[in-house]
Each structure stands twice: as structure tokens, then as C-alpha cells.
Amino acid sequence: MAVSGEVIIVGGGIIGLASAWRCLQAGLTVTVFDPDPTRAAAFAAAGMLTPVTEAYWGEEDLIAVSTASMRRYAGFVAELEAVTGLDVDLRTSGVLVVAFDNDDLEVIEDLFRLHESCGLPSRRLRGRECRAVEPLLTPTTRGGVLAPDDGSVNPRRVLGALSRAVELSGGSLVCQQVRELRIQGDRVEGVLTDDGVAHGADVVVLTAGAWTPLVRGVPEADRPPVRPVKGQILRMTSRLHSHHPGITVRGFVRGSHVYIVPRSDSEVVIGATSEERGFSRQVTGWGVNELLRDALTLIPGLGESELTECRAGLRPGTPDNGPVVGWGRTEGLYLATGHFRHGVLLAPITAEAVAADLAGRPAPAEIGAFRPGRFVGEFVP
Amino acid sequence: MAVSGEVIIVGGGIIGLASAWRCLQAGLTVTVFDPDPTRAAAFAAAGMLTPVTEAYWGEEDLIAVSTASMRRYAGFVAELEAVTGLDVDLRTSGVLVVAFDNDDLEVIEDLFRLHESCGLPSRRLRGRECRAVEPLLTPTTRGGVLAPDDGSVNPRRVLGALSRAVELSGGSLVCQQVRELRIQGDRVEGVLTDDGVAHGADVVVLTAGAWTPLVRGVPEADRPPVRPVKGQILRMTSRLHSHHPGITVRGFVRGSHVYIVPRSDSEVVIGATSEERGFSRQVTGWGVNELLRDALTLIPGLGESELTECRAGLRPGTPDNGPVVGWGRTEGLYLATGHFRHGVLLAPITAEAVAADLAGRPAPAEIGAFRPGRFVGEFVP
Missing domain, CATH: 3.30.9.10 (D-Amino Acid Oxidase, subunit A, domain 2)
Structure with missing residues (x-):
């Protein structure tokens, strides 16, 4: 499914901003809503890029997607720094x-x-x-x-640079809390912000991290098991x-x-x-x-x-420590959340997957193991 | 020596403010200078009132003055709370x-x-x-x-209440750094503040705590060995x-x-x-x-x-862990500093001594061991 028109991204953390940037590059119109970007997990995070030293037995799919995102990191940062002129302190010396x-x-x-x-x-x-x-x-x-090959980046600088890149690409960053997802029939219509204003969109991307389950109006079948x-x-x-x-x-x-x-x-x-x-x-x-x-x-x-x-x-x-990235069952609803300890590391591949899915292009194969719907039967709070 | 006229107090910590309050009650005209009252040691302090549990061998004079100040505490707080309507959380339950x-x-x-x-x-x-x-x-x-009989008080609340009491008594609190003591002949003339303004006074009381030695223009014989x-x-x-x-x-x-x-x-x-x-x-x-x-x-x-x-x-x-309270050798210069760990506890008796000395009345006997000049021959930085 290829999307044209308005995309609303709910949550201006590292996943939301990186996705916004990549979607803008794909020619989409993007607005990011976040009432407090310093609340983002990446704002607190140390910014380790550690697909190897944070690997665990039994998490082979996560190791694969982490390694794939790490391969993209130098290019991601080089492009971001070139576009914005900002240094995000990427260190890949082990x-x-x-x-x-x-x-x-x-x-x-x-x-x-x-x-x-x-x-x-x-x-x-x-x-x-x-x-x-x-x-x-x-x-x-x-x-x-x-x-x-493991390393680190300064995630506050990445957040700052991504905000700048989004603005330079013509995206909008709005300091507003999304109160509710608006659905018409079985299709997403947009969101309602805390000031009571309705914002229309063809696609709503939920990138609100741990707060994702608090967005009202998300149908139960699409509520990710994020805590x-x-x-x-x-x-x-x-x-x-x-x-x-x-x-x-x-x-x-x-x-x-x-x-x-x-x-x-x-x-x-x-x-x-x-x-x-x-x-x-x-x-x-x-x-x-x-x-x-x-x-x-x-x-x-x-x-x-x-x-x-x-x-x-x-x-x-999430129940399997892996992210949730992909279309929900509700038409026009997209999820990119649940990145647990790996949001900074997984931002490049996640953003690439979001933009590819929205543009109707093939997403990176390693994301395949982390599509929504794999938690059917899991308890969702 | 009884003083009439203008008193300038350099330092708005607990010693400076308590002294200002008592001097105002004695009929003096008082201005307190402090560029940043949150820098005061009492603003950081826990506010323990512990003449017994902080006693040390060999510090009998300090135990005596601490005990004497503790005896005054309930009355000091009752008066302060009555004047200001503020609660300073005095606890004397041990x-x-x-x-x-x-x-x-x-x-x-x-x-x-x-x-x-x-x-x-x-x-x-x-x-x-x-x-x-x-x-x-x-x-x-x-x-x-x-x-x-030991206890505690909330020193931030005491600082707030003393500021209020000083203002209610007609004193002035000025948010300015005193740069220099001004001396004419062998007599104090006033102070110069950081904005270049000269302020005249009959008496200057140095209550700048650890910063006392940084006040310029104090004659060497009157510089207290405070660190x-x-x-x-x-x-x-x-x-x-x-x-x-x-x-x-x-x-x-x-x-x-x-x-x-x-x-x-x-x-x-x-x-x-x-x-x-x-x-x-x-x-x-x-x-x-x-x-x-x-x-x-x-x-x-x-x-x-x-x-x-x-x-x-x-x-x-100070070298003997005791305060320095009394007239300096320079006429019109008064010192009330060096209270080390005991500033909150010793504020009532120190303020009483300052006001008594300036009014020409007898000061509490226990202060006698802590007059300036006892460090003759000590290294002053």
C-alpha cells in the first residue's frame, strides 16, 4: 500500500523523528506531535550502539535487526550531519x-x-x-x-539534529499532546490534540514509546503490548x-x-x-x-x-524485547514502538522500514520478525 | 562602644540575617548585602541543633556556647514565627x-x-x-x-522567615555583591558594591561565612582565619x-x-x-x-x-572550629563569621552578641571565648 498525502506522527522521540525525516525524503507531508520531547526515552538514554555486547541467547532475530541497523549507522549519521551541520558524536571504536x-x-x-x-x-x-x-x-x-565494532552516539544531539532535519525537509513539529486517535468506520481519519483541535491525516504513525498504550481511541486489536x-x-x-x-x-x-x-x-x-x-x-x-x-x-x-x-x-x-513496526489492522494506522533498550540503535532501520512501508516499497528484511500481530493472544494492559 | 546610625551587614546567611533582625530590634538602621542568598551555608545545611551529639573532646568552650544557644532556640523560633507567621519546623524531640x-x-x-x-x-x-x-x-x-534535647530546624525556612522579619522591622535586603570595605584613616567608612556604588555606614558587620576572606580592603590584622x-x-x-x-x-x-x-x-x-x-x-x-x-x-x-x-x-x-564574633581592630568593623558546622545552632546567641556589642550592652558570657584576635600568629591565607 502506497500512501500519498498527510502523515501524522504521534511522538517526537528518536523513532518518531527519524521516521518523519525518512518519510519527508520519500515525498510525504509529515507533522510530528509531541508535548515534551525531553520525556523521550532517547533523551535519557546513554546512546550505546551495542548489537554485539547487548546480545542475548534466544534473541537471534533481534541480533539480526540490530546488526542490520548498526551497518546503516555511519551512513545515517553522515547524512544527518551533512544535512544539518550538527555533530552527533558517533563513536565506533568498540x-x-x-x-x-x-x-x-x-x-x-x-x-x-x-x-x-x-x-x-x-x-x-x-x-x-x-x-x-x-x-x-x-x-x-x-x-x-x-x-x-560496537560504539555510541549522543542521543540528545541526534534528537536535536533530527528535529532540524525534519524542519529543513519541510516537516512540522508541533508541541501538542495527542489525546485521541480518530477513526471513521475502519479507517484512520486523524488525531485530536489536547487543545480540542482535530487534525486530519491519511496515515497516523504511533511512535509514542512507552506512552503508546495511553493514546486513546486505538482499537483493541491494534493496541501493542508495550509497557x-x-x-x-x-x-x-x-x-x-x-x-x-x-x-x-x-x-x-x-x-x-x-x-x-x-x-x-x-x-x-x-x-x-x-x-x-x-x-x-x-x-x-x-x-x-x-x-x-x-x-x-x-x-x-x-x-x-x-x-x-x-x-x-x-x-x-514488549513481551519478546523486540520492537513493533508495521501496519495495524485499522486502515491507515501504523505502529513503530516497543524498541525497549534499542531505540537509538534501531532508529535507522526502523525509519527506513516506516518510509518504505508508507511508500509501498519493500522494507528491510530483518524487520519482518517484528511486525505487529505477532502477539495475538498476549495480554494487552 | 554604643553605635548609632547606619549598620551595613555583608552577607545574608543565617548569621547575617539573624544579626540584622536583632540590631533592628535594638533601634539600629540596617542594610544587608548579599548577591545570592542560596549560596549561604545554611541554605545547604540540614539544620541540626546538636550541642550534645556534635560535641567533641577538647571543645568545652564550643560546647558551652552551643548549649547556651540551644537554650535560646525555642524562644528565638517562637518570636520569629510570631512576627512572621511562618513555620520553621523546629523539632526538639531528640x-x-x-x-x-x-x-x-x-x-x-x-x-x-x-x-x-x-x-x-x-x-x-x-x-x-x-x-x-x-x-x-x-x-x-x-x-x-x-x-x-538535641533537635533540628529547617534552615531554609529560617532564612525565609528571617528575611521577612528583617523587612518587617524596617531593614533593607539588597541583592548586591560587596566588592570592598572602605576605610578612612583607621575607621570604617562603608562598603563599595559591585555596581560601583559607595554605601556609607558607621559600622560594617562581616557575616560572609566562608567568603569573608574574599571581601577586599579588610586590613590584614582584621582578616579572620576562615577557610x-x-x-x-x-x-x-x-x-x-x-x-x-x-x-x-x-x-x-x-x-x-x-x-x-x-x-x-x-x-x-x-x-x-x-x-x-x-x-x-x-x-x-x-x-x-x-x-x-x-x-x-x-x-x-x-x-x-x-x-x-x-x-x-x-x-x-576556623583553626579551633569556633566562630569569630566581635569588634575588629579597625574602628567600626565587626566580625561574625567562622561558624563552621554550627551556624544554624549558633545563630541566636551570635545575633544577640552582635546586637549587644553594637548597642553597648553586655554580650552573652559564652561568646567571650570566641572573640577576634585569639588567632594572633595564625597563618591567614
Whole structure:
């Protein structure tokens, strides 16, 4: 089905904005509604691009789509930076996963076996080899895995650049809350915003992340089984260059997990908790304590850095941890949500799929495993 | 020496404002200069009123002046609340000091011996008795000391109420930085503010806390040996009443010290580091980590509370940990600074001393040990 005319995108996070940009490039007319872009999961996120170091057993389809999106990243960023003149701090110099004690080392070994089994590029390192890669690591580091092709991007800069790209391409960004999907018969007609105004559209794309189920008026058969998974995350500023890590470190510390993502400037991001707390975005004593404890255990020098931000975001979780991308059963309704931990990484391939589907062109094959409707029979809250 | 006419107070923290209020009540004309009242140490402070539980061996004069100021507190607050109609959340239901392990218990026993030696009111408690007083304490609490007369006040509310009281009494609060003390011959003439305006005065009172040494133009003989001692401090909000402590807890946790100060509303303050870092007020990973680690060890339920503020303040430290209150050698120059950890507690007696000295009446005897000039020969930075 090829679409012409008006497209409304509900949610201006990284999926909504990237999709808007690609749809505009495909010749569509696009309006993005979002009442508060800083609420986006990508605004909180560290921006890791880790198809290898965030791989899990049993998630082969997700590994495939992640790897496919990672292949697109350098081109996606180059195009975005060229169009906007903005630098989004893409770093593709590898990610190191380390273990603090022997139990943690078993997790690392299991991860390495997965990499070997799937043919993912990674290298098993001893403790001293880890410290050669990142000299700020604690001397007690037991061992690790280096994934040379994983990396990171600054997702706030990506959001800013995508907003600029959407505007430069003639799209509209509207700071309004969509209250309700409007349906006429079995066809989408548009949306109603919180100010009571009706906006007509041929296609409505739901990219509201964890908030997607809160959009009213979506028929039950099209309501994706998405739930908020809270992540608390810290931002620090290195006061000394000698205390600034050179590479993203994911660590297992006495059974707990933490990641430390340095930027090319003095920012270091430390994340993240994973909590089922509904829509609460409160920063808690427990969350900050766990993150600092584990990060400072791995890289003690971070203790000297300034703590500049504590925040919580909401990942859109799904039953199989994979996104939901494709046409709904209601005509004109499209879903691109449920990206859980992978929204930043999966933005390029998702946006490509959205634009291809709307333009009636073939979407990337790896998206095939993540179409809506695969959760038939799942409980939808 | 009795003063008539204009008094300029340099610094609108708790000492400056309380002194201004008392001077206005003594019939003086008062102007307080402060460029940023939220920079005040009392704005960061937890507001503990702890002459007993913060007593140290060898500081008998400080214990005496602290106890004397504590005796004035209920009256000071009652008068302030009556004048302004504002509630400053004075709590005088006791403070509990607890030990986490056996080494910490030795610190507690030493503190209790000091209390016995000085005749300070306190009671030695076993672990289970501590938990009867504060049921949220960890079951592993080894023992403690209860000081039934110690307490707390909300220092931000005190600052707000004092500002109101000063204005109601006809005083002026000016949001300007004093750049320089102006001296004519051997007599104070007034101050120069950052906007280049000269303000005349018969008396200038320096109450700029840790920033006092930065006021230019103070003759070397009158420069107090005050240095900034950084304290990082956290504010939390209890989400559940059942997680809100009922009493201020000071704890020793594996050799580290932390305090937890609940308000009558849902706020809980956790403090504080003690760092010699010059005028830096950066919140660091190390500082927040230590405070949360120790507080959550003592009261695990605090982990569920929302972390609402991380801040650092600067205590004005002196060589003997006592304040500097009295006339300088330069005529018309008065010092009221160097209150270190005790500014909130010592505000009533200090303000009384300032007003008495300026009015030519006898000051409280306990201030006698803290007059300027006792540091002759000390290094002044």
C-alpha cells in the first residue's frame, strides 16, 4: 500500500523523528506531535550502539535487526550531519565488557560463547588486557570481552539534529499532546490534540514509546503490548582529562550490571536501572546508589567527576524485547514502538522500514520478525 | 562602644540575617548585602541543633556556647514565627547516634563518656533500643546514644522567615555583591558594591561565612582565619509515610559518618561530606556515593525515596572550629563569621552578641571565648 498525502506522527522521540525525516525524503507531508520531547526515552538514554555486547541467547532475530541497523549507522549519521551541520558524536571504536569477580566472569564467558555461536565480532581479554584498553579500570578487573565494532552516539544531539532535519525537509513539529486517535468506520481519519483541535491525516504513525498504550481511541486489536520499563541514569562531567574514560565500558559487578559511556567532550553517562514501576520517573536513592556504587567500583576515578544530572526514562518494553513496526489492522494506522533498550540503535532501520512501508516499497528484511500481530493472544494492559 | 546610625551587614546567611533582625530590634538602621542568598551555608545545611551529639573532646568552650544557644532556640523560633507567621519546623524531640559495627560502637562509647564527663544529657542504648526509637534502622544496628534535647530546624525556612522579619522591622535586603570595605584613616567608612556604588555606614558587620576572606580592603590584622570546608548534602522526599524516619539519626558506618534529618513534611536531608577543596561547590560521584551508601545502610527504606536535590555548601572553618564574633581592630568593623558546622545552632546567641556589642550592652558570657584576635600568629591565607 502506497500512501500519498498527510502523515501524522504521534511522538517526537528518536523513532518518531527519524521516521518523519525518512518519510519527508520519500515525498510525504509529515507533522510530528509531541508535548515534551525531553520525556523521550532517547533523551535519557546513554546512546550505546551495542548489537554485539547487548546480545542475548534466544534473541537471534533481534541480533539480526540490530546488526542490520548498526551497518546503516555511519551512513545515517553522515547524512544527518551533512544535512544539518550538527555533530552527533558517533563513536565506533568498540565497547569493552568487563567482570569484577569470578561469578561476573562466568557471565562474560557466556556472552563470549554467544558471540562465537552467532559469529559476532568480539575478542576475549584477560584482566590486564582490559586495563590496557581502558587504563582507568580497577586493577581487580578479572577479564572481559572487547567488541571492536560496537560504539555510541549522543542521543540528545541526534534528537536535536533530527528535529532540524525534519524542519529543513519541510516537516512540522508541533508541541501538542495527542489525546485521541480518530477513526471513521475502519479507517484512520486523524488525531485530536489536547487543545480540542482535530487534525486530519491519511496515515497516523504511533511512535509514542512507552506512552503508546495511553493514546486513546486505538482499537483493541491494534493496541501493542508495550509497557514502561524505568531506567535511572546519571550524567557526570570529568573534571580532569586523565579521569575521562576512553571507551564505553559495560561491567558486571558482583552480579549487578552497569555501563559507563564517555563522550568526545567531558560528559560521561552512567546507566541504568531496569524497573517495573509503571509511569513513575522518580529518581530514587536506591537507583543512584546502585549506579554510582558499581561505576565507581569499576572506574574509581569517576568519583572525582561532577555529578551533573540524575534522571529516569521509560523504555517501551514488549513481551519478546523486540520492537513493533508495521501496519495495524485499522486502515491507515501504523505502529513503530516497543524498541525497549534499542531505540537509538534501531532508529535507522526502523525509519527506513516506516518510509518504505508508507511508500509501498519493500522494507528491510530483518524487520519482518517484528511486525505487529505477532502477539495475538498476549495480554494487552 | 554604643553605635548609632547606619549598620551595613555583608552577607545574608543565617548569621547575617539573624544579626540584622536583632540590631533592628535594638533601634539600629540596617542594610544587608548579599548577591545570592542560596549560596549561604545554611541554605545547604540540614539544620541540626546538636550541642550534645556534635560535641567533641577538647571543645568545652564550643560546647558551652552551643548549649547556651540551644537554650535560646525555642524562644528565638517562637518570636520569629510570631512576627512572621511562618513555620520553621523546629523539632526538639531528640537525636539518635548509632553504630553499625563494633568499631563504630567504640566511637559511640567515646561520645557517651564525653557526655558523662561534661554532664550533657544523653542515654546509652543497645541496638534493639535504638530500633525501638527508630524502627526504620537496620536490624544490624549495634547500639547508640540518645540525646533527648538535641533537635533540628529547617534552615531554609529560617532564612525565609528571617528575611521577612528583617523587612518587617524596617531593614533593607539588597541583592548586591560587596566588592570592598572602605576605610578612612583607621575607621570604617562603608562598603563599595559591585555596581560601583559607595554605601556609607558607621559600622560594617562581616557575616560572609566562608567568603569573608574574599571581601577586599579588610586590613590584614582584621582578616579572620576562615577557610571553606565543602559539604555535599542530599535532599530526598519520602514517597511513603512508613518510610519516613521519625527522628534525626547520626550514624557511624564502617568508620564513615552520615546524618539523616527528617522534616515534619516528607523531606529527608542526608549529609554531609567534609572536604578541603577551596571554593568548589561541585557535587561529585564520590560524595553522593558515600552519602547514599551510608544512609541506605542505616535506613534501607530510604532507597525507595525520591532523590530531589544534590548540593554542596561551604562551611566557614576556623583553626579551633569556633566562630569569630566581635569588634575588629579597625574602628567600626565587626566580625561574625567562622561558624563552621554550627551556624544554624549558633545563630541566636551570635545575633544577640552582635546586637549587644553594637548597642553597648553586655554580650552573652559564652561568646567571650570566641572573640577576634585569639588567632594572633595564625597563618591567614
